[in-house]
Amino acid sequence: xxxxxxxxxxxxxxxxDDLTDQERPLNDRGRDDAPRMGQALAKRGIKPDVLxxxxxxxxxxxxxxxxxxxxFAHEKIxxxxxxxxxxxxALVAIIRALPDAAESALLVGHNPxxxxxxxxxxxxxxxxxxxxxxxxxxxxxxxxxxxxxANAEFYFYDYPKNAS
Numbered sequence: 434x435x436x437x438x439x440x441x442x443x444x445x446x447x448x449x450d451d452l453t454d455q456e457r458p459l460n461d462r463g464r465d466d467a468p469r470m471g472q473a474l475a476k477r478g479i480k481p482d483v484l485x486x487x488x489x490x491x492x493x494x495x496x497x498x499x500x501x502x503x504x505f506a507h508e509k510i511x512x513x514x515x516x517x518x519x520x521x522x523a524l525v526a527i528i529r530a531l532p533d534a535a536e537s538a539l540l541v542g543h544n545p546x547x548x549x550x551x552x553x554x555x556x557x558x559x560x561x562x563x564x565x566x567x568x569x570x571x572x573x574x575x576x577x578x579x580x581x582x583a584n585a586e587f588y589f590y591d592y593p594k595n596a597s
Contacts, residue, residue: 434571436537440496446463475503483511484540485541486511489517489543524540548561
């Protein structure tokens with residue numbers, strides 16, 4: 434069994450005209466929502482074996498804040514720059530390349546890709562994820578390369594306003 438958590442980064446700031454899109458930080462709400470979602474995941478007893486994040490500042494900041502709440506050492510976060518520009522097919526390929534030694538993985542990325550990848554893998558359809566939303570899917574396989582909608586089970590979906 435493989436367990437996948439897809440997390441959209443928390444709310445980012447548009448206040449800095451001199452920053453590139455990849456450099457945009459979290460805003461105040463994002464800095465509140467990311468740990469709130471980490472706490473919600475921790476209450477469920479979630480301890481991912483691997484945590485993989487986009488290299489964008491807002492995604493990596495979300496990953497670090499969530500990791501802190503989960504007791505996951507932030508220096509063990511894997512930063513994958515390909516997630517930043519990935520479409521759903523590319524994101525699914527990244528997921529399928531995860532090491533089989535990891536039973537569970539938390540991946541932090543961007544929309545619309547997170548929503549599209551969730552819809553590609555989940556037996557239940559999703560509308561667009563709000564910022565900091567997370568979905569958990571479980572797959573009846575021992576190999577990440579085999580994850581697919583055909584062997585997937587929807588486990589839960591959560592978002593900051595629900596986790597309050």
